[in-house]
Amino acid sequence: MFGATKDFLGKPAPPGYIAGLGRGATGFTTRSDIGPAREGPTEADIAKLQEQARRKAAENGDDDDERYQDPDNETGLFNTAPYEADDEEADQIYDAIDAKLDERRKSRREAREKEMQEQLNKERPKIQDQFADLKRGLNAVSTEEWENLPEVGNIAGKNRKKANLREKFAPVPDSLLPRAQEEMATTLDAQPNGLTTPAPGTMTNFREIGEANKQVLGLRLDRMADSASGQTTIDPRGYLTGLNSVVVKSEAEIGDLKRARLLLKSVITTNPKHAPGWIAAARLEEHAGKLTDARQIIDKGCVECPKAEDIWLEAARLNNTENAKKILANAVKQIPQSVKIWLQAAQLETTPKGKKTVIRRALDYVPNSVKLWKTAVELEDDPNNARILLARAVELVPQSVELWIALARLETYENAQKVLNAARAKIPASHEIWITAFCLQEANNKDVEKLVANAVKMLSAMESSLSREQWLEEAEKCEKNGFINTCQAIVRATVGMGIEEADRKSTWMEDADNAIGRQSYGTARAIYAHALQTFPSKKSIWRRAALLEKAHGTPESLEELLMRSVNYCPQAEFLWLMGAKEKWVRGNIPGARAILDAAFEANPNSEQIWLAAVKLEAENGEHGRAEILLAKAREKADTMKVWMKSAVLKRQLNKISEALELLDQGLVKYPTADKLWMIRGQILMDRGDTQKARENYIKALKSCPKSVPLWILASRLEEKAGMLTKARAMLDKARLLNPKTPELWLESVRIELRGNNANFGKAQMAKALQECPSSGLLWSEAVWLETRAQRKGKVVDALKKSENSAHVLITAARLFWSDRQVEKARSWFQRAEKADSDLGDAWAWHYKFEVEHGDEARKNDLVMRCKAAEPRYGEYWQAVSKDLRNAGKSLDDILILTAASLPSNTVA
Incomplete structure (x- = not known):
């Protein structure tokens, strides 16, 4: 059907036919048409044809084909329908909705259009926008500045060289050589007795021509590379190093340099007395690699700004040493009071004698410069010469604290006292001079306590007195310099300044902690000593002081402190035990016993002291004395821990019956003591009495249902007896009574692993991590349950979930x-x-x-x-x-x- 040929394709078009007439097209002709151009149909013809089309459509019952229907015009669709009031109301509603939607989108549309316009302006700004800020700044330009602007000349092509086409050469290609050879041979043949013309069919050997060119090029390169002696004059390594040092500037950098050069030229032309402009212009040329131009510019700047010391220093920097000396010599003629220029001139000298000469010459012009005097003193090798210079310096610069202190350090003890007294007369508010006096007294084994107290009192009366924190900082400095007595005296005199009585203890403890953090242990020790004088019965201060001495003091100082502490705080068990332990660690067993005996007298019912005495005797092989002490302790300090230690000692001595008897007596008094139950169960297990051990744990769990170790021991007893199901049930019950306990979950996982039930163990671990998501103990075990390839990924999750638990860190x-x-x-x-x-x-x-x-x-x-x-x-x-x-x-x-x-x- 589709392959059949249409019957109208081979027929001519009807008269007056115009393609696309129904869509509004009109006929036209082109010059490609044969014959003269034809005129299109007239309006009458078009109207006639349209009327024929409508009549034909009416006959066919289709007066309005939807192909020709305008979608925006409904006339063709509803031409016959009446336009009523409800139609008008509907149109008004639709128009209102359209207007409302357009109003809602208006702000977004305008904002989007504005943003697009701003983006377009940023990407492609107009020229007037780029220079808008500069145009606004033109209103501040005066008439004189306008008149001083240089005239713009036409220099286009001024320095451009005319191209000489005759001087341009191009290499001749190899293809021209055989042609020239043939022409040369033909010319010679035309002459009398000429050469014979080559036989026809001869081919040119281009390979030989290319090899000849290569040989010629190689000879030229060898001639350039070799000297007359035949040795190479080019250093390849140095040549490459030189290439590395060449800075190739991009077009953008060159453009920036040109713009900056024009700008700085305008600056120094407009205001030639502006020294920073000359310096900037010279540094620009230095950056561009034009050192000669930079020197010329800075020389002009020195002429224009002879009173600016920075421009002279810049000129000296840009020149070599000899020229720099000449430049600075001219500079000191222009600015003889410039300390910087004199110091720079001294640095250019290579010998100490030359430096001294320059500095002493500088002191003639600037006798009140502290820098010059200090430099002159530093250049002196002889202390006597330095002392003479400092004596002259303090006469000319009496307000310099540094010079007075330097002079005092070079003098003898008596003369140093006179110097410091004179310095205090000149500068009465200087705390540095007072502190130097303190250190001088300590260095000569003199008492500084009264001197420090008087100095603090005198300085506190002045407006520029130091605060308490500043005095403590000065004390730390003295400690760092090795003057411990001065440090402690300053702390005692100033640590209580400006503190309310209620805040003294907390403030002093904070000061001591800060000093320890800065490793100023002597200052912290002095603060503790002052605090203990004020609060001698405070056990917490004695404890802090003892820990400081143990960590950073000597055994003798710690022993002395502990002996004083127990006199003021006899009920402080920690201090007694610490003293006895220090004696024990040092091997003084009788001394430790003596301390514990004294502790018994002060604290007859102290559990810790009794147990410490028992430990001392037991670990030194005195088991008999340890048993006697425990018997007395059960009478005077009847506690659960005393009964437990008694049973443990009996068990260690292999007195099992006596141990069980003590445990039975202890359990009567302390039925909820889980450790007593555990020791009893372990003893029964060691004896092989599984049934009694099971009964023991059953009673224990009734009395201590919250004891996790008891549940674990009871479960392991059942597991060892082969009752794996009962052991699981016991752990399940333990987790019900003690929820969110990682140890119980870990034991549940391990009991499955020991029973070769790894899959169920992993399932238990998943439940455990759900209930205890931050347990490092469980996460550590979970890592080892994974395969080797997955363990590192698991340990990363474990570190995050357990917040860097020590167990997980060990696993990592x-x-x-x-x-x-x-x-x-x-x-x-x-x-x-x-x-x-x-x-x-x-x-x-x-x-x-x-x-x-x-x-x-x-x-x-x-x-x-x-x-x-x-x-x-x-x-x-x-x-x-x-x-x-x-x-x-x-x-x-x-x-x-x-x-x-x-x-x-x-x-x-």
């Missing part, structure tokens, strides 16, 4: 350790130690790492830091430290044993 360090990234692993172990210094597992893992990858120095340093931190808890740490076989061992031994008990860090 172990991952780096397994990847052989030693330095990273070490830094992460150190971060873990700082995050929680009480966590013994962090120290143990770090020590195990240093055993494998460190040296003796690192291991010893780690042990010292661990002993200072005294860690107390940790899964592996407590398992080793509380083991009966390790009773009485030192902390460093516990560290080594804990590190040895850790599992291998091999990553699966």
Whole structure:
């Protein structure tokens, strides 16, 4: 159907046919038509044809084809329908809606058009907009400035050289050489006795021509590179270095230089007495690499501005040393009072004698310059000459504190006192002179207490007196310089200035903390000493002072402080125990016993003192004395901890029956003491009595349902007995009674892992992290449950969720350790130690790492830091430290044993 040929395609068009007439087209002809151009149809013809078309459409029943319908004109559609009032109302409503929508969009449209216009103005600004600010500034130009503007001349083409076309050469291509050869041969053949014309068909060898050109070029390069002796005169390395030093400026930089040059030229032409303009113009030429032009410009500037010292200094800088000396010689003739020029001239001298000559000449013109006098003194090697100069300097410049102090330091003790007295007479408000006098007295073993008090009193009466904070800063400076007595005297005299009585203690403690933070321990010690004189019965001040002495003092000073502290605060158990421990650490066991005996008299019912005495005797092998002390302690200080220590000591001595008896008596008095129940259960387990141990834990959990360790021990008992289901049920019950407890969830996960049920263990871990999302203990275990490729990604999430928990930091360090990234692993172990210094597992893992990858120095340093931190808890740490076989061992031994008990860090 579609492939059939239309019947009208081969027929001529009807008369008067015009293509597209129904769409409003009109006929036309072109010059390509054969014959003369024809006129188009007239209006009468068009009207006749349209009438015929309408009549034909009416006959066919289609008087308005929708192809010819105007979509904006409904006349053709609703021509026959009447236009009523409701139609008019509808049109009005639609018009109102259109107007409302247009009004709503008007502000947006105008803002968008305005923004587009501003963007267009930024991208393609008009010339008048670029110079608008400059045009506004023209109203300030005076008539004289307008008249002084230089005339603009026509210099276009002035320096342009005319092109000489005859002097231009171009290399001849190789294709022309054979043609010239043929022409040359033809010319010679035409002459008598000429050469024979080459045989026809001869081909030109272009390869030989190219090789010949290369040889000629090589000979030329060799001739340029080699000297007469045959050695190369071009240094390739130096040549390349010189190329690196060449600065190739872009067109933008060159344009900026030209604009800046014109601007600065206008500045120095308009105001030739403006020295900064000359300096800027010279530096511009220096930046452009035209040093000669820069020197010429600065020379003109020196002529125009002979009284500006900066322009002379700039001229000296731009010239070499010899010329700079001449320039500065002219400068001092113009400005003999300029200290900067004299000092610069002295620096140009190469010998000390020349420098001294210049400086002394300068002092003749500027005798009151402190800089010149200080420079002159510094140039002197002989102290006597320096003292003579300073004596003359203080006569001419009596208000200079620095010169007086320098002179006093060069004098003897007696003369220095006279100098400082004279200085105080000239400058009575200078605290520097007074402080120098204090240090002078201390240096000569004199008492400075009264002198400091009088000085502070006199200076406080003046308007320019120092505040309390400023005096404390001066005290710290004295401490840094080694004058401890002066520092302490200043603190005692000024630390109480301007403080209300109610705020004294808190303010002094804050001052001491700030001084310790700045490592001014002598100042902090003096503040504590003054505070203790005011508040001798405050235990917190004694504690702070004792900790400061322990960290930064000597054992003797700490012992002396503790002896004084217990006299004022006999009920302060911490001070007694600290004193006894210091004696014990130093190996003075009788001295420690003596201190504890005195502590017993002052605090007969103190649990801590009794237990300290027991520990002292037990760890030194005096078990009999320790048992006697514990028996007395159970009478005088009847506490749960005393009963627990008694049972532990009996257990260590292998007196199991007596230990169980003590535990039974203790549980009668303290049935909610979970530690007593745990010790009893462990003893029963060690004896192999599983049933009694189970009964013990059942009773214990009824009395202590909130004790997490009891639930874990009871669960492990059932697991060890083969009752895995019962152990799970016990942990489930424990989590109900103790929600959001990470230790219980961790035990639930591990019990599945020990039972070879890894999938259920991972499911338990997912639940655990939902209930305890910030537990570092759980996140650390969750990392090891992942595959090796996923662990690093997991540890990143763990660090974010656990807020850098020490457990997660240890895990991250172990991952780096397994990847052989030693330095990273070490830094992460150190971060873990700082995050929680009480966590013994962090120290143990770090020590195990240093055993494998460190040296003796690192291991010893780690042990010292661990002993200072005294860690107390940790899964592996407590398992080793509380083991009966390790009773009485030192902390460093516990560290080594804990590190040895850790599992291998091999990553699966």
